[in-house]
Amino acid sequence: MGVKSFVEVHPDSHFPIENLPYGVFKPEPSSEPRPGVAIGEYVLDLSVISSAGLFDGPVLKGSDCFHQPNLNKFLEMGRPAWKEARTTTQKLLSCMVILKLAEFSTITEPALCNNASLRQKALVPMDKVQMLLPIAIGDYTDFFSSMHHAKNCGTIFRGPENPIPPNWFHLPIAYHGRASSIVISGTDIVRPRGQGYPSGGSAPYFGPSRKLDFELEMAAVVGPGNELGKPVDVNEAADHIFGLVLMNDWSARDIQAWEYVPLGPFLGKSFGTTLSPWIVTLDALEPFTCDAPKQVPPPLPYLAEKISKNYDISLEVRIKPAGQEHSFVVTRSNFNHLYWTITQQLAHHTVNGCNLRPGDLLGTGTISGPEPESYGCLLELTWNGEKQLPLAETSRKFLEDGDEVIFSGYSKGEGYNVGFGTCAGKILPSLP
Amino acid sequence: MGVKSFVEVHPDSHFPIENLPYGVFKPEPSSEPRPGVAIGEYVLDLSVISSAGLFDGPVLKGSDCFHQPNLNKFLEMGRPAWKEARTTTQKLLSCMVILKLAEFSTITEPALCNNASLRQKALVPMDKVQMLLPIAIGDYTDFFSSMHHAKNCGTIFRGPENPIPPNWFHLPIAYHGRASSIVISGTDIVRPRGQGYPSGGSAPYFGPSRKLDFELEMAAVVGPGNELGKPVDVNEAADHIFGLVLMNDWSARDIQAWEYVPLGPFLGKSFGTTLSPWIVTLDALEPFTCDAPKQVPPPLPYLAEKISKNYDISLEVRIKPAGQEHSFVVTRSNFNHLYWTITQQLAHHTVNGCNLRPGDLLGTGTISGPEPESYGCLLELTWNGEKQLPLAETSRKFLEDGDEVIFSGYSKGEGYNVGFGTCAGKILPSLP
Numbered sequence: 001m002g003v004k005s006f007v008e009v010h011p012d013s014h015f016p017i018e019n020l021p022y023g024v025f026k027p028e029p030s031s032e033p034r035p036g037v038a039i040g041e042y043v044l045d046l047s048v049i050s051s052a053g054l055f056d057g058p059v060l061k062g063s064d065c066f067h068q069p070n071l072n073k074f075l076e077m078g079r080p081a082w083k084e085a086r087t088t089t090q091k092l093l094s095c096m097v098i099l100k101l102a103e104f105s106t107i108t109e110p111a112l113c114n115n116a117s118l119r120q121k122a123l124v125p126m127d128k129v130q131m132l133l134p135i136a137i138g139d140y141t142d143f144f145s146s147m148h149h150a151k152n153c154g155t156i157f158r159g160p161e162n163p164i165p166p167n168w169f170h171l172p173i174a175y176h177g178r179a180s181s182i183v184i185s186g187t188d189i190v191r192p193r194g195q196g197y198p199s200g201g202s203a204p205y206f207g208p209s210r211k212l213d214f215e216l217e218m219a220a221v222v223g224p225g226n227e228l229g230k231p232v233d234v235n236e237a238a239d240h241i242f243g244l245v246l247m248n249d250w251s252a253r254d255i256q257a258w259e260y261v262p263l264g265p266f267l268g269k270s271f272g273t274t275l276s277p278w279i280v281t282l283d284a285l286e287p288f289t290c291d292a293p294k295q296v297p298p299p300l301p302y303l304a305e306k307i308s309k310n311y312d313i314s315l316e317v318r319i320k321p322a323g324q325e326h327s328f329v330v331t332r333s334n335f336n337h338l339y340w341t342i343t344q345q346l347a348h349h350t351v352n353g354c355n356l357r358p359g360d361l362l363g364t365g366t367i368s369g370p371e372p373e374s375y376g377c378l379l380e381l382t383w384n385g386e387k388q389l390p391l392a393e394t395s396r397k398f399l400e401d402g403d404e405v406i407f408s409g410y411s412k413g414e415g416y417n418v419g420f421g422t423c424a425g426k427i428l429p430s431l432p
Numbered sequence: 433m434g435v436k437s438f439v440e441v442h443p444d445s446h447f448p449i450e451n452l453p454y455g456v457f458k459p460e461p462s463s464e465p466r467p468g469v470a471i472g473e474y475v476l477d478l479s480v481i482s483s484a485g486l487f488d489g490p491v492l493k494g495s496d497c498f499h500q501p502n503l504n505k506f507l508e509m510g511r512p513a514w515k516e517a518r519t520t521t522q523k524l525l526s527c528m529v530i531l532k533l534a535e536f537s538t539i540t541e542p543a544l545c546n547n548a549s550l551r552q553k554a555l556v557p558m559d560k561v562q563m564l565l566p567i568a569i570g571d572y573t574d575f576f577s578s579m580h581h582a583k584n585c586g587t588i589f590r591g592p593e594n595p596i597p598p599n600w601f602h603l604p605i606a607y608h609g610r611a612s613s614i615v616i617s618g619t620d621i622v623r624p625r626g627q628g629y630p631s632g633g634s635a636p637y638f639g640p641s642r643k644l645d646f647e648l649e650m651a652a653v654v655g656p657g658n659e660l661g662k663p664v665d666v667n668e669a670a671d672h673i674f675g676l677v678l679m680n681d682w683s684a685r686d687i688q689a690w691e692y693v694p695l696g697p698f699l700g701k702s703f704g705t706t707l708s709p710w711i712v713t714l715d716a717l718e719p720f721t722c723d724a725p726k727q728v729p730p731p732l733p734y735l736a737e738k739i740s741k742n743y744d745i746s747l748e749v750r751i752k753p754a755g756q757e758h759s760f761v762v763t764r765s766n767f768n769h770l771y772w773t774i775t776q777q778l779a780h781h782t783v784n785g786c787n788l789r790p791g792d793l794l795g796t797g798t799i800s801g802p803e804p805e806s807y808g809c810l811l812e813l814t815w816n817g818e819k820q821l822p823l824a825e826t827s828r829k830f831l832e833d834g835d836e837v838i839f840s841g842y843s844k845g846e847g848y849n850v851g852f853g854t855c856a857g858k859i860l861p862s863l864p
């Protein structure tokens with residue numbers, strides 16, 4: 001695209017003008033939360049831009065969607081609003097060059113660039129702000145869409161014969177997760193207590209989880225949604241997805257293993273789920289689409305897409321042990337390892353008539369690749385604690401108190417990145 | 433208690449002055465939703481009572497909790513507010529007798545009884561109002577707490593050897609349900625489409641569910657809730673439960689059977705869940721407590737209650753086939769068949785630090801009794817369609833289009849009932 005922002009953006013930044021992800025922040029501790037867009041090391045305050053009358057397109061003019069404590073109202077407005085906001089913010093943040101944007105052919109907009117007092121008010125240094133959960137999440141669903149993860153978990157929990165259940169290749173398996181305990185990156189996670197699998201004929205273990213794990217996931221943020229009883233067609237599902245975030249689905253494997261038969265994961269997951277603060281839009285990710293894997297057997301008609309897309313997003317997990325200065329990479333994976341696409345996930349979710357609402361969250365499931373170095377959780381990386389994972393001078397079977405787990409992800413363009421920043425959380429010891 | 437209301441209440445009514453359940457209603461189609469209390473064949477409009485200054489106790493005076501479109505704010509205020517509201521409404525609705533209430537020793541309050549214009553505004557005939565969902569439900573959890581139901585389902589789905597999984601007697605098993613598709617009694621339910629279990633080596637069936645079922649449940653409505661990371665003690669759990677409703681957890685057994693391994697129920701449930709409109713408070717149910725069943729093995733300390741209470745609530749399910757004038761009873765059960773108490777459910781839910789929020793819903797799971805006539809769903813009543821359930825001149829294996837399913841429930845006092853009214857929904861055919 002070749003547009004440059006007048007805001008200086010380091011070539012390694014996750015947030016150049018090609019990205020412009022959405023979040024919610026407080027400029028000062030006492031401020032009201034408001035939506036913003038990341039640009040380099042700044043946050044563009046959309047409430048200020050809106051109050052200045054600069055959202056003057058046909059869809060957003062007069063809307064109070066950027067004077068809200070979350071993005072739900074903006075999400076509900078759908079792709080026309082999202083496109084217009086992207087065009088407007090790109091125009092405002094670019095400068096001093098003739099440019100051609102998707103929908104307008106025009107010279108650059110000096111309203112922000114040439115107005116020092118507005119710039120001062122609207123561009124807040126990122127290191128000064130507090131990021132908040134960008135959405136009010138009515139329902140959170142977690143899928144199970146990496147074949148490698150399904151195979152590894154099946155082998156560990158149910159043995160090497162037919163580790164992948166027969167339904168897995170016919171439908172994107174999912175379960176309902178807990179919405180209340182979803183927290184923003186940087187929130188500490190208290191090690192959960194619970195019942196663990198009894199050994200032999202003894203009573204179940206009760207106490208702090210001994211097998212605390214992360215799960216490397218991403219999640220789709222739902223836009224307009226659908227009415228109860230009215231499924232979304234798989235070929236229209238992309239219009240219902242605003243963008244993606246990084247997600248750590250913290251998991252207590254000992255609690256999960258004991259409780260999950262027959263109704264699925266519950267307390268092994270519901271103590272906390274961490275999201276990255278910036279929602280990267282599907283529009284920003286469009287240059288990084290790639291073919292989705294060929295599906296055999298072919299999906300049923302309601303899951304058969306005219307164009308089946310995945311995204312090339314490099315993912316990395318690091319652990320920073322307590323007291324250490326540095327963090328260490330424990331796995332590298334990629335969003336494109338998913339077997340079921342996010343549009344198939346969304347269409348499947350609604351095929352029974354279930355309604356999605358703006359701000360609902362659809363987790364992908366743990367994103368494991370085929371190689372052992374690309375597995376997306378410690379359960380797989382240490383094969384349920386059978387082996388140690390080296391971590392600088394120490395090692396891990398599962399997470400220890402004080403460990404900080406840091407996810408990052410980005411797509412590499414020519415001379416720029418479209419990145420997600422980080423999704424981080426530190427383990428605090430259980431209550432006594 | 434011997435208090436009578438000046439509002440005439442038929443002896444068979446579910447809503448005498450001993451009950452006073454809470455709901456949310458619109459007096460006219462164009463009105464704003466507001467909280468109300470059921471009394472006989474009337475609804476007492478709490479927004480009117482509040483505006484008249486009659487909530488003048490120390491907790492509720494000046495609060496806008498009854499000028500809200502749902503009960504969440506009132507629920508968040510906790511038991512002191514609930515007690516005060518009960519005392520005030522009982523006093524206002526009683527008349528012409530000297531009475532002794534729990535906390536006041538006083539003569540009756542003539543403010544409503546003797547004020548014709550206020551009575552006219554505040555008491556709305558129930559058959560004129562539209563009832564709405566009384567709570568905004570952040571998260572909905574469904575337990576699995578009837579041993580008879582667990583045993584029957586296990587036998588049907590996994591065979592007669594060890595039908596109850598080994599974890600069942602150690603913890604109240606549960607899964608997260610879908611909050612968005614919870615609807616109020618009277619809302620039609622569209623038969624879901626989905627994938628059903630393939631027979632033999634064939635591809636999975638896709639189409640309208642062939643095994644649509646109801647599940648007879650009740651659900652607890654959460655009050656103040658708890659902070660993330662801070663579990664609720666089982667002996668304090670009752671202070672976090674406002675009351676109970678009837679709940680129909682509609683279930684598509686063919687979809688459920690195919691999808692539920694290994695992550696639990698998803699689309700087999702998420703197309704709709706129906707609630708009764710009136711929340712009956714634990715205070716109103718207090719005269720109907722009974723001993724909870726003896727638990728063997730004894731529960732772990734975090735689930736061991738000083739006093740373990742159940743409630744004697746008679747439950748009944750009727751089906752009214754399309755075009756028929758009458759409905760026919762298909763099962764009779766009782767809330768006291770539950771093995772795990774609602775306070776144990778709540779304590780277990782939070783033991784890992786999971787936070788509950790005001791208005792969260794905890795379903796009991798299907799309430800089946802020991803006798804075949806007390807099974808709580810068609811799956812059990814027809815043994816997964818192996819036998820027909822007689823229904824007047826016809827019969828059922830599963831629900832047919834046009835069937836209306838009507839739950840009712842009440843506790844029988846001396847000369848009065850504390851009732852839940854009905855929880856009803858009619859099946860519409862699938863979309864073409």
Ligand SMILES: [Ca+2]
Binds near residue numbers: 142215
């Ligand atoms: Ca997961």
Ligand SMILES: [Ca+2]
Binds near residue numbers: 647681795797
């Ligand atoms: Ca159920």
Ligand SMILES: [Mg+2]
Binds near residue numbers: 249250251269270274
């Ligand atoms: Mg989680």
Ligand SMILES: [Mg+2]
Binds near residue numbers: 683704
């Ligand atoms: Mg349901």
Ligand code: NI
Binds near residue numbers: 325326
């Ligand atoms: Ni260094």
